[in-house]
Amino acid sequence: MQARQAVIRATGGPEVIEWQTVDVAAPGAGEVTLRQTAVGLNYIDTYHRRGIYPVDLPSGLGLEAAGVVEAVGAGVEGLSVGDRVATFGPARGAYADIRNVAAASLFKLPEDISDETAAAALLKGCTTEFLVERCARVEPGQAVLVHAAAGGVGLLLVQWLKAIGATVIGTVSSEEKAALAKEAGADHIVFYTREDTAKRVRELTGGAGVRVVYDGVGLDTWEASLDSTGRRGLIVSYGNASAPVTGISLGILATKGSLYNTRPTLFDYYADPAEREAGAARLWQMIRAGKVKVTIGQTYPLEQAEQAHRDLESRATSGSTLLMP
Numbered sequence: 483m484q485a486r487q488a489v490i491r492a493t494g495g496p497e498v499i500e501w502q503t504v505d506v507a508a509p510g511a512g513e514v515t516l517r518q519t520a521v522g523l524n525y526i527d528t529y530h531r532r533g534i535y536p537v538d539l540p541s542g543l544g545l546e547a548a549g550v551v552e553a554v555g556a557g558v559e560g561l562s563v564g565d566r567v568a569t570f571g572p573a574r575g576a577y578a579d580i581r582n583v584a585a586a587s588l589f590k591l592p593e594d595i596s597d598e599t600a601a602a603a604l605l606k607g608c609t610t611e612f613l614v615e616r617c618a619r620v621e622p623g624q625a626v627l628v629h630a631a632a633g634g635v636g637l638l639l640v641q642w643l644k645a646i647g648a649t650v651i652g653t654v655s656s657e658e659k660a661a662l663a664k665e666a667g668a669d670h671i672v673f674y675t676r677e678d679t680a681k682r683v684r685e686l687t688g689g690a691g692v693r694v695v696y697d698g699v700g701l702d703t704w705e706a707s708l709d710s711t712g713r714r715g716l717i718v719s720y721g722n723a724s725a726p727v728t729g730i731s732l733g734i735l736a737t738k739g740s741l742y743n744t745r746p747t748l749f750d751y752y753a754d755p756a757e758r759e760a761g762a763a764r765l766w767q768m769i770r771a772g773k774v775k776v777t778i779g780q781t782y783p784l785e786q787a788e789q790a791h792r793d794l795e796s797r798a799t800s801g802s803t804l805l806m807p
């Protein structure tokens with residue numbers, strides 16, 4: 483069986499993404515062959531491509547995909563040919579039409595969750611689940627700041643936070659993105675590229691600041707996050723879309739009001755099989771209940787991943803992005 487798969491042989495700009503035709507071997511022990519129907523684009527793919535998160539080269543790219551099991555290797559239990567499944571890694575290689583993947587990294591898809599929804603929401607939605615319910619444990623009535631509120635994770639965060647009764651302030655870079663964040667339920671919008679974010683947040687919270695800040699932007703928003711967080715509040719630094727935050731002196735957390743700061747990762751919160759199953763089940767439940775709608779902002783043919791990376795990194799995308807084999 484032949485497959486088209488992306489490979490990077492060097493780290494760098496989107497142009498380092500190459501496509502190759504490979505023979506797919508029969509699945510090894512513990513593996514299945516997956517025919518992929520939808521691939522999810524994630525910001526972390528750009529960190530791997532650029533080397534911000536180190537990878538051994540050559541490397542496949544992409545973590546998230548949905549598809550159908552084509553063949554099952556030795557020792558695999560609970561999966562059969564024809565099963566619909568999805569994955570969010572941690573192994574790279576999702577930018578492909580067919581590939582072998584570890585069975586342990588797969589989630590069986592419920593009948594009412596489409597492949598597109600799964601590929602658009604599994605990684606970002608499970609991230610949202612742990613960020614809201616297990617990391618910061620947001621409670622009804624709390625004020626929360628969500629940076630990049632119209633992004634893939636951002637739109638899911640806004641909806642999930644509203645579903646549990648939080649007051650949500652979202653930051654965005656454009657009017658179009660403001661409309662999307664509002665539609666998702668954001669109570670207030672701050673245009674962080676042209677407004678003083680912390681000043682606006684203080685105004686909107688009667689001076690108190692927010693209980694929790696979700697910051698996936700990183701360096702560009704770090705100062706605003708510090709100044710927007712209320713006394714003993716929590717900054718959840720969960721990504722680096724602008725650049726990583728480095729060289730912080732812990733004393734700053736004291737001077738801003740005994741703040742907490744955490745740098746969580748999905749792969750830790752989903753390391754345990756029971757946590758994985760429970761987290762994904764919670765995501766499907768939120769989608770099924772209509773509390774969280776998955777916005778697929780744009781789709782590209784799989785082999786236009788290079789353009790999709792350019793658009794993601796130039797802030798031209800909103801919601802989730804799919805690459806279609």
Ligand code: NDP
Pocket residue numbers: 523524525526605606609630631632633634635636653654655656659698699702720721722723724725746747748749794795796797798799800801
């Ligand atoms: P997004 O769809 O949110 O895209 C990134 C958005 O960030 C842009 O659309 C843009 O929104 C905003 N942004 C602000 N500054 C910049 C900049 N300088 N360059 C590019 N974008 C910028 O991506 P994802 O939903 O895939 O991921 C969001 C964040 O969540 C990322 O940081 C990602 O790494 C992180 N993440 C972390 C996980 C974890 O386990 N810790 C798991 C999953 C995701 P705007 O135009 O409104 O400014």
